[in-house]
Amino acid sequence: MASDDRRITSGRWHPPRSSRAEVADLFGEGQTLFVRLDAGGDPVAVGDLKRVEVSTRIGRVPRRIGFPDGSMFETDDNDAVDTWLKRLGRTGFIHELERFHPRLLGIVAAIVLLSVGIYRYAVPALVEVAVLVTPPAVTGWMASGTLLSLDKAVFSPSDLPEEKKNEIRSAFNQVAAFSARGASAYNLNFRKGGVIGPNAFALPDGTLVITDELVTLTEGDLDMIVGVLAHEIGHVERDHSLRQLYRAAGTAGLIMLIAGDVGSAGEDILTNGAALVALSYSRDAESEADRISVELMTKAGRDPRAIGRFFARLEEKLGIDSESSFISTHPGTAERRQAIDDYAKKLMPGGS
Ligand SMILES: [Zn+2]
Secondary structure, three states, rough: OOOOOOOOEEEEEEEEOOOOOOOEEEEEOEEEEEEEOOOOOOOOOEEEEOOOEEEOOOOOOOOEEEEOOOOOEEOOHHHHHHEEEHOOOOOHHHHHHHHOHHHHHHHHHHHHHHHHHHHHHHHEEEEEEEEOOHHHHHHHHHHHHHHHHHHHHOOEEOOOEEEHHHHHHHHHHHHOOOOOOHHOOOOEEEEOOOHOOOEEEEOOEEEEEHHHHHHOOOOOHHHHHHHHHHHHHHHHHHHHHHHHHHHHHHHHHHHHHHOOOOOOOHHHHHHHHHHHHOOOOHHHHHHHHHHHHHHHHHHHOOOOOOOHHHHHHHHHHHHHOOOHHHHHHHHOOOOHHHHHHHHHHHHHOOOO
């Protein structure tokens, strides 16, 4: 075959819906592209430039040209394709962007800085505002959603005997009566913890959950159990879990902003209980809740050091690093026990 000045380059042609590759040449005439097999014969694919799809140039990745009939021509000769496209005035806009560009790098750096700024300053401020304006109906909705998903995923019904539950409940009510919101603000639930093991947690609306495993760990020590629950009351009173939730949601929001994808992360955090329960509190929040436990226990005439004894028990039985225990979400125990003891001493009648 004589040389044809319409020939752009050589490559491989794939028939529609086939992975078969045939050695072929690409030709251009005016606005029309067509493919001829090396084996000869009529063009096997023809398409107007407006109707073919030319893949974007990405480094040395073979260029693909999709024809309206579904067939595809592929070539490693990117330059030839570009030259032909340029001659027709269709330059690769995206290709320009994909080239390494100092200005682009500057934009990326600016976005990263802005995001860090939002994270450091705007998220904490927004969290405080959100905590203030969240209506009780919303915290109730979050809590029921959380408990529901935890019941589906991790929990099973408590195996504790009814008398034991009643004993814990009445001791709890007696202590909760001294809390700022009163006993009626709390709703105590018993569950078998499964993978989350010995645990107790509070949801923003005052829903408390205690696992059978935690009750077992205390060997039925009622002061220890109620001390832990009083600590959870502290988290509710000071809106710790709501604050944690918003902080996480804010972070997820930021990730969405950067990634441009809402994804399931945000949805998970807002509706999935596991995410809420996995959020660990700050040390400040923990000491605050410890102090409230000591105060409530003192007022109720129970052992104010019970929460400290509970931490000692946890460490002794599970070790500090146990991932599925209360410790993983309620960090810090060594100096913490000391602080509990000191505070309890201070609150004791005649204590200093
Ligand atoms: Zn805590």
